[in-house]
Amino acid sequence: MIKRDKQKARDGQVKTYIRVVEGYRPAPDQPPKQRTIKSFGYLEDQADPIAFMRMVEAFDANPENREHPSSVKMYTGENIIQNYGYKFLEAVYQDLGISEFISSYLEKKRFRGDYSIEEIFKYLVINRMLNPDSNRASVQRQNAFYGWKPELELPDVYRAMDYMSDFSTALQLHLDKSIKTMIGRDLKYAFYDVTNYFFEIDFPDADGELRKRGVSKEHRVDPIVQMGLFIDNNGLPVSMSLFPGNTSDTKTLQPVMKELKKEYKLEKLIVVADKGLNSSANIDYICQNGDGYVVSQVLRGTKGKRYHEVMFDESGYVSNKDGTYKYKLFTETYTGLNKDKGKETRQRQTLIYWSKAEADMSKRKREEKLSLADRASRNNAYGIKKGVQEYTKEILVDKESGEILDNTRKISAVDYEKAEKDAMFDGYFCLITSEMDYDASKIREVYSGLWKIEESFRILKSELDARPVHVSTKKHIQAHFLICFVALLILRMTQHAMGKEALSSERIVRALNAANCKVKRGGYVDCDDVGGSMAFVKRKNKKGELVDTLVFSPQDEIAQDYKLIQKTFGTDFYEVESKQEAFTRFIKKIRYIV
Known part of the structure; x- marks a missing residue:
């Protein structure tokens, strides 16, 4: 017409x-x-x-x-969607000097292989952030990036992982030096915690290997491996160490501290950790080496009994105006062991505080457990035995004679007495520190930074899919977690560069995965719109923070996130169609800006 x-x-x-x-x-x-x-x-x-x-x-x-004028057919390779969002992550990777480190390391080792370990490592790190998967599946996607054709072979990937395991510690030290130059790093105090990762295998490895059955953080029965992770006060990973899955959390701190202080040349380190790492042996070790600690302390049971009198004594508490928070700070004298295993008297500060919000939460959780216990006492389906309990049974014996008593019956009942005792501790917390110059607010401020390491573990397990682990040998497992460690560091550094506008790692990855293009005949590049998710209207909460409401806004959240990423990396390119040389100039402008 x-x-x-x-x-x-x-x-x-x-x-x-x-x-x-x-x-x-x-x-x-x-x-x-x-x-x-x-x-x-x-x-x-x-x-x-x-x-x-x-x-x-x-x-x-x-x-x-x-008729459509195009002669391009599907599956000819002329209409492939390629991701260029990886270039932002690659910019951080390059500024960290990882490629130069690997080249120097391999030169010293006189590596003569016909494959590029540096290229393989970079590809696995980038892919771990954007499309985490097994090595096999990752290598299948190696043609998905604009301007990058690594040409990897799967056998070479596994060969390269042996070398990655060997330079793991050296690379972590190199990254520390790079971060000190780029951002600055204060390791006056560092946060430490332990988590574990499962393998979908039926049986644990032999002695001396890593995959062992232990106490899973996810309540699984699969063999696991333990990871200890140190981060700095910026939330950036410092070092990671692996232990067999049957290693207790408390047993990991001392060897990691020894290695960290030696390799990173630290005079004094203040360790911030939760109560899972608070043992007498660890406290003694920290003090014996002239270091310090800020750790949480249990209040229930035998270990916390010594604090009950002062905790329940209302005198001496400092409260806020509305009575929703109170604290008590005092100096405690205790006995520990010196390096010669002799007793020595030390002092530390103890902070006991109570929060109404936490008390209400504890009460709600306990009421839920009581409800489940009541149902379990009337329904045996809630008492299915697993693991060791499957082959154990309870028998009644006479205390004096040891004779097994017959004609008895065990009746399940809810232990309301224990619930009442537990209710006494609702909302109470205890922190102990060797630092005698810290006041109550400083103690809580330092300890509150521990959430950053918990979030790092969440990123490793969710966004980076660090588990289940798809490799089996000890060296390959170590290489896998080194790749995850570097990927976590790059994401954290990207967030650090964003400052107060920092996005979650999930939203960073989502936006970069949406940055795709097609290379057309004649040297033209067509970019897809970066978007596809409606944003929510934001409002300020009681703390003055902007939070999402339930109302959609006319803006696209992914598009807004991508604009922020471009701003962070010093670029401003939004052309849908451009000549390839112009697009290349945009790619080269991407740089990491602190």
Whole structure:
């Protein structure tokens, strides 16, 4: 169909713009629209308007002109979607000097392989952030990145992982030096915690290996491996260490501290950890080496009994105006062991505090457990035995004679007495520290930074899919977690560069995965719109923080996130179609800015 549009030119003259269009329906039940097949220009500008319109009519009458002009077919490699969002992560990777470190290391080792360990390591790190999967599945996607064709072979990947395991400690030390140069790092105090990762295998490894059955953080029965992780006060990973899955959390701190102080040349380290790492042996070790600690202390049971009198004594507490928070700080004298295993007297500060919000939460959780216990006492389906309990049984014996008593019956009942005792501790917490110059607010401030390491573990397990682990040998397991460690560091450094506007790692990855393009014939690049998720209207909460409401906004959340990432990396490129040389200039401008 020939379309005649009256348009007003700059000189005020009205002209007739001629184009051939066709109608189409964008979707079922949608109103019809028109697309332009060819534009011919203004009728008034033609030397022979009659001959011009005959040409237009001939074009409109030819059915071949309605066919799609493209000759590109599917599966020819000319229409592949390629990701360029990885370039932002690669910029951080390059600034850390990882490629130079690996090249230098392999040169010293006189590596003569015909494959690139540096290329393999970079690919696995980048892919771990954007598309975490097994090595096999990751290598299958190696053609998915714009301007990068690593040409990896799967056997070479596994060979390279042996070398990655060997340079794991050296690389972590190199990264520490790079971070000190780029950002600065204060290791006056560092946060430490332990978590574990499971393997989907039936049986644990032999002695001396890593995959062992232990106390799983996820309550699984699969063999696990323990990871100890140190982070700094910026939330950036410092070092990681692996232990067999049957290693107790408390047994991991001392060897890691010894290695950290030696390799990182630290004079004094203040360890911040939760109560799972608070043991007499660890406290003694910390003090014996001139270091310090801020750790949480249990209040229930035998270990916390010595604090009950002062905790329940209302005198001496400092409270806020509305009575929702109170604390008590005092100096405690205790006996420990010196390096020669002799007794020595030390002092530390003890902070006991109570929070109404935490008390209400504890009460709610306990009531839920009581409800389950009540149902369990009336329904044996809630008491299914697993693991060791499957082959154990309870027998009643006479205390004096040891004779097994027959004709007895065990009755399940809810222990309300224990619940009442537990309720006394609702909302109470205890922190102990060797630092005698810390006041109550400083103790809580230092300890509160521990959430950063808990979030790091969450990122490792969720966004980076660090488990289940798909490799089996000790060296490959160590290489796998080194890759995860570096990926975590890059994401954390990206967040650090964003400052107060920092996005979650999940949203960073989502935005970068949406940054895709196609390379067209003739050296043109078509970029997809980066978006696809409606944002929510934000409002300020009681703390003055912007939080999402339940109302959608007209903005696209992924698009806004991508704009923030571009701003962070010093770029401003939003062209849908561009020449490849212009797109290359944009890629080269991406740089990590602190």
